[in-house]
Amino acid sequence: MDFSLSEEQQLLRDSVTRFIRQDYGFETRQKTVTSNAPFNREYWQTFAELGWLLVPFSEDEGGLGGSAVDLMVVMEEFGKGMVVEPLLASAILAGGLIAEAGSEPQKNDWLTPLMEGNLQLAFAFAESRSRFDLDRLDTTAQADGDDLILNGHKTVVLNGAAADTLVVSARTGTAENNGVSLLLVDAETPGVTRNNYKTVDGHNAAEIYFDQVRVPRANLLGTEGQALPVIEKIIDRATFAICAEAVGAMESALEKTVEYSKTRKQFGVSISSFQALQHRMADMFIECQQARSILMMAAMELDAGNGVAPKAVSAAKSRIGKAARHVGQEAVQIHGGIGVTDELDVAHLFKRLTTIQHLFGSTDFHTQRFIKA
Structure with missing residues (x-):
C-alpha cells in the first residue's frame, strides 16, 4: 500500500x-x-x-x-x-x-x-457534569414563537474568548422528543456572558453562560432534535486532528531530547553516551513510530467512509494518548530540572501533550469505546 x-x-x-x-x-x-x-x-x-x-x-x-x-x-x-x-x-x-x-x-x-x-467560531458543547458524554446536556432551548429561548452553562469552550459566533448544543422539543439540537448564537447577544482565560497549554477558552438568550429559529443547524450523530461525527474528526497534532509534538520532543543529550555533559562526557538513556530514547522513537502508524490507519478509515471510522479514531486516541504520556514524561526527565521551566520549549510540548490526552475523551475513555465497538 x-x-x-x-x-x-x-x-x-x-x-x-x-x-x-x-x-x-x-x-x-x-x-x-x-x-x-x-x-x-x-x-x-x-x-x-x-x-x-x-x-x-x-x-x-x-x-x-x-x-x-x-x-x-x-x-x-x-x-x-x-x-x-x-x-x-x-x-x-x-x-x-x-x-x-x-x-x-x-x-x-x-x-x-x-x-x-x-x-471566529467556537463550539460550546461540554458541561460541568457531562464528562465525555455528548448526550448529557442540561442546556435547554425552549420554543417561544419564532424564537428559541436558550438557558445553560458551557464549560471549557475552546476559542470561546475570541469567537464572534457560537455553535451551541442544547436540548429542544417536548418530553417525548427531547433531542439534541445545534444553534448558531451571536456571542454578543443579550444574556450571553463569557468568562475568558488561557488554558495550561497556552490556548484560549471560556466559561459561557446563557440566560434567557433569544435565538431565531432560523439559526437552527440541521433538523431540530437530531443533531447528536452530526456532533459525534465532527468530534471524531476533531479527535483525529489532535491525534495528528500529538504525533507532531512527540516527534519534536524526541528530536529536542536527542539533541540535548548530545550537548549535556556529565562526568566529562555527553549523556547521549549513557546506555540507559540510549534505551529510553529508543523507546521514545518506537512510541512515535507506532503512533504515526495508527494515525495513518485512522486517516484512511475516515476517508474511506465505511462506517468503522469511530472505532479507528478511538484506537488511535487510545494508543497515541499512551505514547504522548510516555514521550512527554521521558523528554522532561531526560532534560532534568530545566525540563519543567517556562523558558524551555520542551516544557510547553509536555503541557500540550498532557492536555491532548484528555481532549474529546481521555485515553481510558477511548480504550473502552474501542472495546465496545
Missing part, C-alpha cells in the same frame, strides 16, 4: 513547515501566549492567505478537499510548532458542524467569512 503524500499534500506540508521554522519560533509563540490576546490575529490572516483555513472543507463548500490526510499534514506541523491559533476550534469543530448540518444560506453566511479569516 502506498503511504506517500501526493504532490499537493507535500507542497502543503512544506508551506506549513516553512512558516513554523521562519515565522513561528518559540520566543514568538511565547509573546502571544503571555499577552492578553487570545492568539495572533495577523498570523490567522496569514493562514487564510496561504489557504490553510480551506483544508478542513470540501471543494463543494469552497475548500481544498477536506480529506483526513490533508488535515493530518497540517496538524502534525502545527503540533511541532505548538501553534495556538484556533484552527481546531474555529474551523475543524464549529466550521465542521456548519459544513455538515448547515443549509446553503448558512454555509454562505458563516463558512465563507471563516475561510477568508474574517470570522
Whole structure:
C-alpha cells in the first residue's frame, strides 16, 4: 500500500513547515501566549492567505478537499510548532458542524467569512457534569414563537474568548422528543456572558453562560432534535486532528531530547553516551513510530467512509494518548530540572501533550469505546 503524500499534500506540508521554522519560533509563540490576546490575529490572516483555513472543507463548500490526510499534514506541523491559533476550534469543530448540518444560506453566511479569516467560531458543547458524554446536556432551548429561548452553562469552550459566533448544543422539543439540537448564537447577544482565560497549554477558552438568550429559529443547524450523530461525527474528526497534532509534538520532543543529550555533559562526557538513556530514547522513537502508524490507519478509515471510522479514531486516541504520556514524561526527565521551566520549549510540548490526552475523551475513555465497538 502506498503511504506517500501526493504532490499537493507535500507542497502543503512544506508551506506549513516553512512558516513554523521562519515565522513561528518559540520566543514568538511565547509573546502571544503571555499577552492578553487570545492568539495572533495577523498570523490567522496569514493562514487564510496561504489557504490553510480551506483544508478542513470540501471543494463543494469552497475548500481544498477536506480529506483526513490533508488535515493530518497540517496538524502534525502545527503540533511541532505548538501553534495556538484556533484552527481546531474555529474551523475543524464549529466550521465542521456548519459544513455538515448547515443549509446553503448558512454555509454562505458563516463558512465563507471563516475561510477568508474574517470570522471566529467556537463550539460550546461540554458541561460541568457531562464528562465525555455528548448526550448529557442540561442546556435547554425552549420554543417561544419564532424564537428559541436558550438557558445553560458551557464549560471549557475552546476559542470561546475570541469567537464572534457560537455553535451551541442544547436540548429542544417536548418530553417525548427531547433531542439534541445545534444553534448558531451571536456571542454578543443579550444574556450571553463569557468568562475568558488561557488554558495550561497556552490556548484560549471560556466559561459561557446563557440566560434567557433569544435565538431565531432560523439559526437552527440541521433538523431540530437530531443533531447528536452530526456532533459525534465532527468530534471524531476533531479527535483525529489532535491525534495528528500529538504525533507532531512527540516527534519534536524526541528530536529536542536527542539533541540535548548530545550537548549535556556529565562526568566529562555527553549523556547521549549513557546506555540507559540510549534505551529510553529508543523507546521514545518506537512510541512515535507506532503512533504515526495508527494515525495513518485512522486517516484512511475516515476517508474511506465505511462506517468503522469511530472505532479507528478511538484506537488511535487510545494508543497515541499512551505514547504522548510516555514521550512527554521521558523528554522532561531526560532534560532534568530545566525540563519543567517556562523558558524551555520542551516544557510547553509536555503541557500540550498532557492536555491532548484528555481532549474529546481521555485515553481510558477511548480504550473502552474501542472495546465496545
